[in-house]
Amino acid sequence: QQKVQQSPESLTVSEGAMASLNCTFSDRSSDNFRWYRQHSGKGLEVLVSIFSDGEKEEGSFTAHLNRASLHVFLHIREPQPSDSALYLCAVASSGSWQLIFGSGTQLTVMP
Amino acid sequence: EAAVTQSPRNKVAVTGGKVTLSCNQTNNHNNMYWYRQDTGHGLRLIHYSYGAGSTEKGDIPDGYKASRPSQENFSLILELATPSQTSVYFCASGEGLNERLFFGHGTKLSVL
Numbered sequence: 321q322q323k324v325q326q327s328p329e330s331l332t333v334s335e336g337a338m339a340s341l342n343c344t345f346s347d348r349s350s351d352n353f354r355w356y357r358q359h360s361g362k363g364l365e366v367l368v369s370i371f372s373d374g375e376k377e378e379g380s381f382t383a384h385l386n387r388a389s390l391h392v393f394l395h396i397r398e399p400q401p402s403d404s405a406l407y408l409c410a411v412a413s414s415g416s417w418q419l420i421f422g423s424g425t426q427l428t429v430m431p
Numbered sequence: 432e433a434a435v436t437q438s439p440r441n442k443v444a445v446t447g448g449k450v451t452l453s454c455n456q457t458n459n460h461n462n463m464y465w466y467r468q469d470t471g472h473g474l475r476l477i478h479y480s481y482g483a484g485s486t487e488k489g490d491i492p493d494g495y496k497a498s499r500p501s502q503e504n505f506s507l508i509l510e511l512a513t514p515s516q517t518s519v520y521f522c523a524s525g526e527g528l529n530e531r532l533f534f535g536h537g538t539k540l541s542v543l
Contacts, residue, residue: 408474421466422470 343409
């Protein structure tokens with residue numbers, strides 16, 4: 321069964337410094353990867369979806385997928401304090417409807 | 432953009448009581464999902480549905496029932512609530528492979 325793990329569990333960066341989050345998965349045939357963000361007390365917001373190896377940029381968020389190494393990264397360019405939130409990675413195996421979520425990285429951006 | 436509305440936003444229930452969590456979506460999506468979110472577990476899938484009249488078990492269905500009476504509505508039912516079901520519950524809707532999932536804002540349930 322697909323396993324998704326995120327690291328680090330928490331990350332603190334200064335405003336404007338690049339933030340990088342890591343997500344590892346277990347099924348190399350996976351073809352559907354999402355990064356979500358959840359602000360405290362709010363629902364989840366989709367940040368970027370990626371379906372093939374390489375990079376996908378959405379605004380200040382860039383996902384980098386390398387299925388050979390079983391990693392998908394999220395890079396946040398010039399984060400602001402308003403980007404402080406829980407970031408969730410989700411992965412689906414090929415042909416599956418179901419997304420498996422990691423447990424998240426809590427990002428804090430200090431002004 | 433699809434709207435997914437959950438109700439109630441907060442619920443306090445007693446052990447052994449019946450709890451119904453409701454979800455409504457307005458984008459005519461076929462697929463709807465119920466997840467629970469607990470520290471260290473991410474969001475785990477409880478039940479899902481492919482359309483009106485269908486319900487399927489997810490990864491952690493024990494202690495929960497689901498009902499999809501219409502395209503728009505998907506309910507999660509706890510017949511006999513237990514303290515271990517204290518959690519935040521999210522509903523989501525989506526459509527097709529490579530779908531985007533649209534989540535509600537969550538329901539915080541406390542079972543005392």
